Amino acid sequence: MDDKELSNCIGNFKKTGNNLYFEKLYRFFFKKIYRFVLLNISDHQIAEDITINIFYNIYKYITKIRLNPTSFKPWIYKIARNLIIDYYRKEAKYKKTQSLEQYLEEKQINSSENIEKIDSSFIIEISEKNFSDNDIEQHFKNNDILKGLQSLPDIQKQVLILRFVENLDYKSIGIIINKNEQAVRAIKFRAISKLKEFIAK
Amino acid sequence: MNSEKQLNKKILKKFLKLLDNNGDIDTCLAQFKDHAEFKYLNQYVAQYAEIVKTFEKLKNIKISKDLEDNSLKDIYLKLKTENLKNTNKIPKKDKQLIMLRPAYIKPLVIFLSIFIFTSFSFAGTLYASESSIPGDKLYTFKRFSENIQVVFTPFKYEKVLYLKFLDKRLSEAKTILNNSTYNNEKAAEKLFSDLYDTYKKCHDRKYLDTDKEMQIQSKINEIEEGFRHRYGMKKRIYFNLPNQNNAYNNDNSNEDNNEGNNKGNYEGGNKGSHAMLRKQNQFGK
Numbered sequence: 179m180d181d182k183e184l185s186n187c188i189g190n191f192k193k194t195g196n197n198l199y200f201e202k203l204y205r206f207f208f209k210k211i212y213r214f215v216l217l218n219i220s221d222h223q224i225a226e227d228i229t230i231n232i233f234y235n236i237y238k239y240i241t242k243i244r245l246n247p248t249s250f251k252p253w254i255y256k257i258a259r260n261l262i263i264d265y266y267r268k269e270a271k272y273k274k275t276q277s278l279e280q281y282l283e284e285k286q287i288n289s290s291e292n293i294e295k296i297d298s299s300f301i302i303e304i305s306e307k308n309f310s311d312n313d314i315e316q317h318f319k320n321n322d323i324l325k326g327l328q329s330l331p332d333i334q335k336q337v338l339i340l341r342f343v344e345n346l347d348y349k350s351i352g353i354i355i356n357k358n359e360q361a362v363r364a365i366k367f368r369a370i371s372k373l374k375e376f377i378a379k
Numbered sequence: 380m381n382s383e384k385q386l387n388k389k390i391l392k393k394f395l396k397l398l399d400n401n402g403d404i405d406t407c408l409a410q411f412k413d414h415a416e417f418k419y420l421n422q423y424v425a426q427y428a429e430i431v432k433t434f435e436k437l438k439n440i441k442i443s444k445d446l447e448d449n450s451l452k453d454i455y456l457k458l459k460t461e462n463l464k465n466t467n468k469i470p471k472k473d474k475q476l477i478m479l480r481p482a483y484i485k486p487l488v489i490f491l492s493i494f495i496f497t498s499f500s501f502a503g504t505l506y507a508s509e510s511s512i513p514g515d516k517l518y519t520f521k522r523f524s525e526n527i528q529v530v531f532t533p534f535k536y537e538k539v540l541y542l543k544f545l546d547k548r549l550s551e552a553k554t555i556l557n558n559s560t561y562n563n564e565k566a567a568e569k570l571f572s573d574l575y576d577t578y579k580k581c582h583d584r585k586y587l588d589t590d591k592e593m594q595i596q597s598k599i600n601e602i603e604e605g606f607r608h609r610y611g612m613k614k615r616i617y618f619n620l621p622n623q624n625n626a627y628n629n630d631n632s633n634e635d636n637n638e639g640n641n642k643g644n645y646e647g648g649n650k651g652s653h654a655m656l657r658k659q660n661q662f663g664k
Contacts, residue, residue, distance in 0.1 A: 229450060234457050
């Protein structure tokens with residue numbers, strides 16, 4: 179889709195409110211955004227939920243904001259990034275409470291002699307959940323570079339994905355992560371050097 | 380990693396800039412072919428190219444069409460439910476009724492009662508203090524409220540306030556003079572100094588007309604004299620007024636030293652319309 183078509187789509191959707199124009203936008207952007215979310219959160223179901231929320235937000239707020247076709251892309255990715263951050267925040271809270279409760283429940287049910295066994299089984303379950311049989315996750319498992327990507331901090335990871343997978347400019351990446359254009363370049367350079375160190379190990 | 384250390388940093392920066400602008404790695408390398416450090420650059424680029432390639436593989440993640448369609452349906456469903464929620468909002472009348480539930484009423488009544496009690500008590504003390512004279516317990520409260528009034532009024536409207544204060548001071552002094560049993564010497568002296576200060580403020584800011592100023596000056600003279608007679612207050616100020624037989628000059632007071640000075644100023648006061656203000660030399664002796 180060109181810039182002209184994009185601007186026409188946005189303008190028509192704002193004027194008429196017809197869902198056909200929204201569907202056009204949706205079909206064009208769904209793959210990209212789903213990919214972006216999935217690479218950040220390596221879980222299919224959560225990625226689905228988050229992408230649905232992203233498009234829901236776009237539908238809600240597209241009429242309230244003035245947008246050029248050039249600033250539309252970064253706006254969408256910004257929404258995606260914010261929702262991903264929200265998810266991580268929620269998960270951190272949930273994990274803190276959940277692990278303790280589970281541990282206490284199991285402790286009450288079983289006798290004190292078997293605690294060591296339970297702990298070991300608990301760890302195995304977690305590890306199995308993280309590495310399920312999805313294609314992408316296996317791809318991640320086999321490739322050293324993608325393993326390194328997961329070990330990077332979130333900003334560096336997101337910059338690398340936006341630059342190399344989504345092929346965005348530095349300017350629009352800067353808009354998405356609220357940083358200067360030169361700062362984005364510096365983050366990218368640092369991330370690549372870190373990845374190289376990881377491969378060398 | 381040795382290749383990166385041995386590479387000249389300037390050349391690396393140049394190469395990376397080219398890469399940012401130009402997507403292809405081979406075309407960028409071709410420009411650096413004649414350079415002495417081409418070997419190291421090639422090693423560096425090999426790692427870089429590997430990283431870029433692996434990222435490009437990620438572009439080909441397959442997503443089934445069912446997922447796309449299903450999620451679109453989910454979005455529409457979510458929007459529908461949101462609209463239903465908006466239509467099922469509580470009407471305004473019911474909202475007002477909800478605000479009158481006993482759960483809301485109790486704290487509201489407590490808050491209101493406290494608010495009314497404090498505000499009424501404040502207003503009551505203010506009202507009671509208006510007729511107070513210096514030496515009373517409520518007089519400090521009166522002066523305090525006046526200071527607050529000055530703080531909160533803009534500069535434009537301060538004229539009205541200060542004239543009001545002047546009238547208040549004059550009336551207070553008059554009540555003290557009329558009351559023959561009043562014995563608080565210090566308070567009377569302080570009141571007089573306050574009266575003089577407020578008068579001076581009005582005079583400096585030119586709030587007073589010539590006629591009104593004359594009237595006030597004559598009143599101040601009367602008060603000063605009364606205080607002097609009763610409490611033996613040391614005389615500080617005396618306004619020389621043109622159209623008035625000064626009681627002070629006719630009076631045979633103890634302070635004879637000042638008479639000559641007063642007469643001199645008296646003649647000068649005839650010429651000018653403004654009454655002259657003069658502090659006596661004897662002040663403080």
